Amino acid sequence: MIDHGGCPLFGLLHIKSVVHQRLFLATFCQAIALLAITGCGCMRANHLRPPTIVSPSAASCWTGGWLAWGRPFSGQAGIDDFDCFRTQALQRPSPEASIAVGEKAYAVAERLHLQKDRRAIDYWAQTIAWLDDAQRHTGLFHRNDSNTRIAGVRKSAMIRILSCGQTYGRLDPSSHLTLHGANGDVRIPIVHQGFAWRQSDFQRLDVFEPPASAVGNICGRGVPLVVFTSGKACRPTACDSCSQCDGGDSAHSRCGSFLDPQLPFAATALINLPTSIFQPQSGCDGGIFGDQPAASLTLVNPLANETLDAYRGIAKSPAMPLFYARQNSQFKPLAAFMGGDNGIDRPELKFLEPYQADKIPLILVHGLLSNPATFLEVADAVRADTQLAHRYQIWVFRYPTGDEFLASTAMLRQQLAAAFACHSNDAVEIGQRPAQRAVIVGHSLGGLVAKLQVTDSGDRLWRSIANVPLEQLRASPEEIAKLRRSFFFRADPNIGRVVYIATPHQGSPWASRCIGRIGSSLAGSRTRDRQNFQRLTAANPGVFSGEFSDSSPSSVDLLRPTSQLLQALAATPSSRRVVIDSIIGDKLPLPRSGPSDLVVPVASAYRKEAESTAIVDATHTTILRSNATHQVLLKILRSHLDESSSAGCDCLVDRSPMEPSITIESSKPSADVSRAIGAVHACAL
Structure with a gap:
């Protein structure tokens, strides 16, 4: 009990102080939650480790030990001892002799390497040569422990040559x-x-x-x-x-x-x-x-x-360069969200390998507060499948997610056109042009960016924010051109399929709550863009409405279910030339929103025009790492190969409406799954 000396003013001040403290604590917690639920907080930093190098054997002689190497290693004397050792082995050849010579060569190489002597390369090479010489003898490796040791020494010698060869000028x-x-x-x-x-x-x-x-x-x-x-x-x-x-x-x-x-x-x-x-x-x-x-x-x-x-039978680690790129990336999702295009974090379409005319582009678009590394496990799953690795090439689009996403969408549209055009003269036979069969996959906000690549806008989006035609706007030619690129476009004819993963077509309730307002304010550092748009609205009073009425909204603002632009986008159909698939997370219900992945309600992610809809047991931030998601996506990509092969022409025809397929890839209790199905069917009605 606090004594305020009978003064009610002190009591009011104390109450106000407590309220402010609680508001600060709540705001801080929600800011942390913003990072976590939108994906930035789930970026795992698993660093690649140096390769395992086995140690030289302390006793590398065969039975009897008559080739024991007694003198300490010291420069040329140690090499001379090895030459003597090898000469004796050639006089009494056996598999064990070759192994012993290989082990001795490895020991010499490791000691030379400690002295930074480039001759180490030659002795690592001798290690490989002598161990392979022994391996060619039928029935040599009859003991597992011997086989494991020999394989480890040989692999270590290879690693040393590959890792140190350039340093030693070899x-x-x-x-x-x-x-x-x-x-x-x-x-x-x-x-x-x-x-x-x-x-x-x-x-x-x-x-x-x-x-x-x-x-x-x-x-x-x-x-x-x-x-x-x-x-x-x-x-x-x-x-x-x-x-x-x-x-x-x-x-x-x-x-x-x-x-x-x-x-x-x-x-x-x-x-x-x-x-x-x-x-x-x-x-x-x-x-x-x-x-x-x-x-x-x-x-x-x-x-x-x-x-x-x-x-055949070679060792593989196709994900190794993906892990390396993630841990060495200069792209900072949070900085890009708050600061926009700063030179490093500009919108960019990138290939993971040179364009190949016989491979279909698989375009991956990340979501809010994220970057392409969020698709690492997805890319690994695709590359681990021999058929898909042979038929698909991965492209990624990186963009600052705090900017008004229509600008990034326009940039992707422009860069895709350039990417498809850059190899237009290198297509193989008619009917095998991968540019006509590209697949675009978008997670979360990236799904909305992807949709705007497969949609004919008409004037629907513009009418959702303005009440006069674009041509009647009081603005400079440059401003008119920028708005035209953002709001008026045609579906990209080179994309044949879109896969939405946890995409908030109807918005997310979080964007309307305090956490959404925090996110919007964090994205508010794009002062130049906002000032330019404020001048535009001042020059055109009463023209703009909704979230565009007084300022250019952030991407978080546009994810509010009440956003007029988002509602217009949701009502805009995709091109009939494009196949649509949805993968939706269902983990726990949100208050007043029903089944959800904790960020996007199932009802918001559902698209009735989707050819297939899969509901997986995953949260918004784990859905891209979910094995169930990977299996669904791989199935979709295989189906796309079959459809592309059967088309047999250099075009995609309009697709007739199909009965949608809804599958449940979940181990959740049946009541939870039934609740998600109910939400989906309610949307379809």
């Missing part, structure tokens, strides 16, 4: 590996198998431990790694070519602006080395067991279809 990933053999330098050409990238794009290699959570990891032969392109992006010029790029690949040059500089991509390295490289010509013609393979270093595309037997 490896050029675009060209060759140089080894110092017994008879002089040996230059081993590098074969680049199955890549859309050019040979000159292979600028740097880096090896990491495959991310444990990636579904596309496959154990096998070779070492999965990340390749980095050059630091200079290839930009098209007025002559429709690119002087910075070599070769005659015109499509690669014209589409180069959609590839980031130093873009990482996946590869698997295979190394085969004969022991004959390291034996004098006067010595044995081959290894202990005769016939030797040709020396080779091959970089294989793990996303290519495995049509060649030589590359």
Whole structure:
């Protein structure tokens, strides 16, 4: 009990102070919730780890120990000891002798590496050669522990060559590996198998431990790694070519602006080395067991279809470059939300690999307070499927989500047109043009951005915010042109399918509550845009209505169920040439909104014109990581392949209305699922 000395004023002041404290606490909690529920708070920062390197064996001699290496290693003396060791092995050949020589070579290499001696590369190479020589002997690896150790040493030697080869001046990933053999330098050409990238794009290699959570990891032969392109992006010029790029690949040059500089991509390295490289010509013609393979270093595309037997069963980690790109991205979703286009966070369409005429573009558009990395697990699932990896190429659209989303939508429309045009002369046979079959997938706000790529606007959107024709507006030609790009457009004829994931077609109740107002105020730092629009409304009194009546609204404002623009967009049908699919999250009900993913009600995400609707047990922020979502999306993409193949023409015909399909991909109690179905059917009526 607080004594206010009988003065009611003190009591009122105390009450006011308590109220302010509680309001501040509530506001702070809601700000944190804003980050969490919209996706920014769910971006996991799983960093790639360095690869596992096994330690040299302390006792690398075979039974009897008569080749024990007793003297301490010191420079040339240690190398001379190894040469003596190898000579004895050749005099009494056996599988165990080859293994012991390989182990000794590995120990020498590791010690040279500690001294930063470039000869380490040659001894890692000898490790591979001698262990392979032993492996060629039938029935060698009959003990699991021996097999595991030998495989670990060989893989470690490969990792060292791939990781340290450039540092020691021995490896050029675009060209060759140089080894110092017994008879002089040996230059081993590098074969680049199955890549859309050019040979000159292979600028740097880096090896990491495959991310444990990636579904596309496959154990096998070779070492999965990340390749980095050059630091200079290839930009098209007025002559429709690119002087910075070599070769005659015109499509690669014209589409180069959609590839980031130093873009990482996946590869698997295979190394085969004969022991004959390291034996004098006067010595044995081959290894202990005769016939030797040709020396080779091959970089294989793990996303290519495995049509060649030589590359079946290789190790793969197609998600490794995606994890690397996420942990090294300079894009800051929250900064972009609050600050808009700041140079780094500008709207950009990007390819994850060079354009390929036989692959269908799969365009991924992220949601509010997010970035393309939110699709990492989705991209991994697609690339882990051999058929889909062979038939789809992934494009991503990154944009500052605090800006009025029509501007970003217009930018995507413009960049897609340029992307489809940049390879227009490189299409294969009629009926196989992927530009006519592109799939666009949008999560949350990104679903609305995606819808505006497959919709003919007419004047419906403009009439929802203004009561006079655009031409009658008092504005500069530049302002008129900008508004025209945002509000008047046609459906992109190159997109054949749209997949909505947790998309608030009818808005989200959170946008109308205090947390939504906080989000809108955070996005209010775009003062220049707001001031320009305020001048426009002042010059045209009484023309604009709704959320546009006095200022340009933020994307959060446009997600309010009462938004006139959102209602107009929801009422605007998509092109009949486009197939629509929906994936909806149903986790818990929202007050007065029914079943929801905790952000978007099922009723808001449902589209009655969708060919298929899948309801999954997931929240708004986990739906893109849900295995159920992945399986539904993969099924949709396979269906799209079948439909594209059966079309047999260079066009998409208008689609007749179909009976919608609703599936439940959920392990939730039947009552919860029934409630979600009821909400969906209520929307359909």
